[in-house]
Amino acid sequence: MSDLRRTPLFDAHVAAGARLVPFAGWEMPVQYAGVGAEHLEVRSGCGVFDVSHMGEVQTSGLGAGDLLQRILSNDVSKIEIGGAQYSVLCREDGGVLDDLFTYRLGEDRFLTVTNASNHERDLAWFREHAAGFDCQVEDRVADWAMLAVQGPKARGMLEGLASGDLPKRFRTATIDVAGAECLVCGTGYTGEAGVEILCPPEHAVTLWDALLESGATPIGLGARDTLRMEVCFHLYGNDLSEDRNPIEAGLGWCCKEETSFIGSEPIAEARASGTPEKLAPFVLPERGIPRQDNPVVDAEGEQAGVVTSGTHSPSLGCGIGMAYVRADLAEPGTALEIDVRGKHRAARIESRPLYDPAR
Amino acid sequence: MAAEESYPEDLKYHPEHDWARIDGDVATFGITWFAQNSLGEVVFFEPPEVGAAVSKDEVYAEVESVKAVSDVYAPLSGEVVEVNDGAGDNPEVLNEDPYGDGWLAKVKLSDASEVDDLMDSAMYKDSL
Numbered sequence: 001m002s003d004l005r006r007t008p009l010f011d012a013h014v015a016a017g018a019r020l021v022p023f024a025g026w027e028m029p030v031q032y033a034g035v036g037a038e039h040l041e042v043r044s045g046c047g048v049f050d051v052s053h054m055g056e057v058q059t060s061g062l063g064a065g066d067l068l069q070r071i072l073s074n075d076v077s078k079i080e081i082g083g084a085q086y087s088v089l090c091r092e093d094g095g096v097l098d099d100l101f102t103y104r105l106g107e108d109r110f111l112t113v114t115n116a117s118n119h120e121r122d123l124a125w126f127r128e129h130a131a132g133f134d135c136q137v138e139d140r141v142a143d144w145a146m147l148a149v150q151g152p153k154a155r156g157m158l159e160g161l162a163s164g165d166l167p168k169r170f171r172t173a174t175i176d177v178a179g180a181e182c183l184v185c186g187t188g189y190t191g192e193a194g195v196e197i198l199c200p201p202e203h204a205v206t207l208w209d210a211l212l213e214s215g216a217t218p219i220g221l222g223a224r225d226t227l228r229m230e231v232c233f234h235l236y237g238n239d240l241s242e243d244r245n246p247i248e249a250g251l252g253w254c255c256k257e258e259t260s261f262i263g264s265e266p267i268a269e270a271r272a273s274g275t276p277e278k279l280a281p282f283v284l285p286e287r288g289i290p291r292q293d294n295p296v297v298d299a300e301g302e303q304a305g306v307v308t309s310g311t312h313s314p315s316l317g318c319g320i321g322m323a324y325v326r327a328d329l330a331e332p333g334t335a336l337e338i339d340v341r342g343k344h345r346a347a348r349i350e351s352r353p354l355y356d357p358a359r
Numbered sequence: 360m361a362a363e364e365s366y367p368e369d370l371k372y373h374p375e376h377d378w379a380r381i382d383g384d385v386a387t388f389g390i391t392w393f394a395q396n397s398l399g400e401v402v403f404f405e406p407p408e409v410g411a412a413v414s415k416d417e418v419y420a421e422v423e424s425v426k427a428v429s430d431v432y433a434p435l436s437g438e439v440v441e442v443n444d445g446a447g448d449n450p451e452v453l454n455e456d457p458y459g460d461g462w463l464a465k466v467k468l469s470d471a472s473e474v475d476d477l478m479d480s481a482m483y484k485d486s487l
Contacts, residue, residue, distance in 0.1 A: 034361075034400045035425040222399075222426050289403050289423050312402040312425050319403075341421070341428070 007052035008145050008204040016218045024116035026053040028221055035222035039314040042190055042227055043357065046151040047219035048211045051196070052204065055119030056144050057126055060109040061135035068102065068110055071129050073246060073263070075256040079104040084170045084187055087254050088246050089122060090263030094270065095242035096249065098122050099234055101187055103172050111140065111183070111198075115236045129262070144183075145204035149211060150194035150219075150227075152357075157214045158195065166195060178203070178210035189224060191231030191357045226311050229320060230355035232281045238292060239279060239308045239322055248275035248324065250352075277305060278330035280349045282338075284319035288345035290338045296323045297337040297344060304329055307338060315355045319345070361454050364392050370458065371474060372483035373434035375416075378458065381474060386435050389462045390422065390453060393487055399424040401453040406442035407464055413439060415473050420463060422453060431463065435473050441465040 004027040013020060018029035029050065032038065041047050059068055068076040074087035083104050089097040098118040103111045114122045119141060126137045149158060155166055163176035167186040174183055180203040185196045199207055212218065225235070234240050234249060245263075246255050247270040257264040257271070284290060290310030298304035310321030321338075329336060334349040370378040376394035380387040395401060403423040413419040413433040420431040442464050446452050453461040468474075478486065 030426070031399065036400050036402070226425060287403075287405065289428075291428065312423070314425070 005053070007050055008201045009050045009052065009208055012205055012208050013050065013218070016212075018218070018220060021221075023221060024053060026116060028053055029218070031220040031222045032218045035220070035226060036314045038217065038219045038223040039226050041217045042151045042192060042219055042223065043315055044152065046149065046153040046157050046194075046216045047223070048208065048216040049148040049150070049219045049224055050146075050208070051148050051224075052145040052201075053116040054146050055114035055116060055122070056140040056198070057112045057114060057119075057123055058109065058138045058140045059112065059126065059135055060138070061133075062108055063133035064108050064110055064135040067126070067130055067133040067135050067137075068112075069259050069261065070133075071126065071262055072100075072102065073255040073261050073267070075259050076102065076110075077259075079110075081106060082167070082172050084172055084185055088240070088251055089125065090246065090261070090267065091242060092262055092266075094245040094263040094266035096236075096240045096244060096246055097125060097242060099236055099240055099251070101185070103183070103185060105172070105183075108135075113146075117237060143200070144198045145201045146196060146198050147204070147207060147211070148188055148190075148194065148196045149216060150188045150190040150192045152193060153215075154192065154194035157211070157216060160214060161210055178207045180206065182207070189233055190227040191233070191353060191355070192227075226314055229309055229311050229322070230313055230315055230353065231357070232322060232352035232354060235309060244324070245270050245275070247271050248278055250279050274327060276327060277324045278327050279308070279322055280325050280330040281322050281352050281354050282320070282336070282347045282349050283313075283316065283354060284338065284345050284347050286346050287319075288338070288340045288343065289319040290321040290323075290340060290345070290347070294341075295339040296325050296347070297339055298326070298329060299335070304336065313355065320354050325349070361396070362392060362457060364396070365458070366391065366480045366484050367458055368480045370480065371434065371477035372480065373416075373432060373477055374486065375430075375432035377432050377434045379434040379474075379477065384468050384471060385440065386437070386466050386468055387462050388434060388464050388466060389457055390431060391483070392457050394429070395454050395457050395461075398422065398429050399426065401450040404446050404450040404453065404463070406444060406447050407439050409439050409442055411439045413437060413464075413466055415476075422450070433466070434477055435466065435468055436470055437466040437468040439464050440467045
């Protein structure tokens with residue numbers, strides 16, 4: 001436990017009554033008031049999350065765009081300056097190494113946000129493939145704290161603290177927030193309106209305090225997980241892994257094989273021929289809470305897949321999850337069962353998202 | 360709302376954070392304040408079957424919070440004679456009233472001498 005890293009907001013979390021747990025090498029707040037209450041606050045008001053454990057890799061120089069085009073699955077040339085784009089990082093065989101957002105800060109300068117658990121591996125992968133490209137790859141994890149401000153009231157609340165216009169969805173803006181320059185990004189992991197703010201670590205406490213004074217509620221990683229599951233956002237290590245390709249994960253939309261990125265050939269093949277399994281969201285309309293690794297059972301009683309994420313949905317009031325299931329069973333409306341520790345619970349495949357904040 | 364921390368003196372306690380209220384040869388079972396607080400908000404509880412046999416120190420039910428599943432251990436042995444369906448329908452009562460409306464099952468004891476193995480309130484508090 002002693003070698004866990006702490007974000008600049010550690011003391012603020014303790015003061016706010018957080019329960020702190022080890023997460024991907026960091027000591028992070030899992031909850032404050034309680035997962036259910038925090039979740040509903042983000043759906044109805046405004047929540048602030050410390051996500052400073054997320055990593056940042058900066059790629060800059062004349063060859064930076066070309067390197068990213070080679071290793072990221074999406075068409076990096078389509079990101080405008082001040083734009084943001086989601087993609088996956090893949091091995092040669094198409095297995096997913098990480099899913100990430102890349103922000104284009106300038107003509108030849110990009111910032112890619114990594115998952116904490118994958119940061120070192122991603123960084124090594126970037127550097128290993130940078131040979132031959134005229135660019136620099138820099139670890140910037142120590143240079144940025146990151147706060148996500150999410151919920152229907154998030155933008156209105158931030159307008160009072162920001163020096164300029166907030167960025168639209170999938171755009172970025174460099175503006176002062178609570179008195180210091182921040183990189184504000186129109187992205188998030190909850191399905192709600194809001195932004196993610198990258199700020200200098202020494203500004204994090206001032207920004208956090210200003211947000212709480214404006215009425216934002218601190219939200220822990222517990223609710224971050226239930227919020228993302230309701231809108232079917234992937235979590236690396238659960239729904240994505242080196243053993244799964246982006247096509248079966250439902251991420252074909254962010255793969256542009258014509259850019260010849262690493263992994264594009266097997267991915268093009270998987271897209272053309274279909275995959276034996278597909279990731280599908282489901283609900284348990286009756287009883288039970290599905291959990292990671294629970295078997296999925298078809299109408300004949302045969303195992304037909306495995307749950308990769310599962311929880312109790314505070315918005316829907318029932319068990320929800322995502323599972324890799326046999327491709328013929330992945331259609332919305334399909335009735336299945338989930339084996340929850342020996343008890344078979346009725347499940348139904350749904351379309352995504354399971355909960356639509358706009359509805 | 361969550362209950363205040365307490366360990367009533369009229370109850371007996373099991374080291375797995377379960378309590379028993381003894382009334383003649385029937386005991387009411389539940390989980391302690393400490394257990395519900397560690398678990399966080401309880402969102403799912405499925406009562407055992409009436410008539411089921413339970414054995415001291417063995418799992419007889421599960422409670423779940425948003426994040427985790429937790430086994431519930433029987434503090435004493437016997438046969439389930441009544442279950443709290445209300446806690447199945449509204450599992451948050453385990454947080455709100457762990458020693459009252461949040462009870463889980465009533466058990467007809469098969470060996471009353473097992474009660475001697477359980478802790479009183481002071482001993483249990485010291486063990487936390």
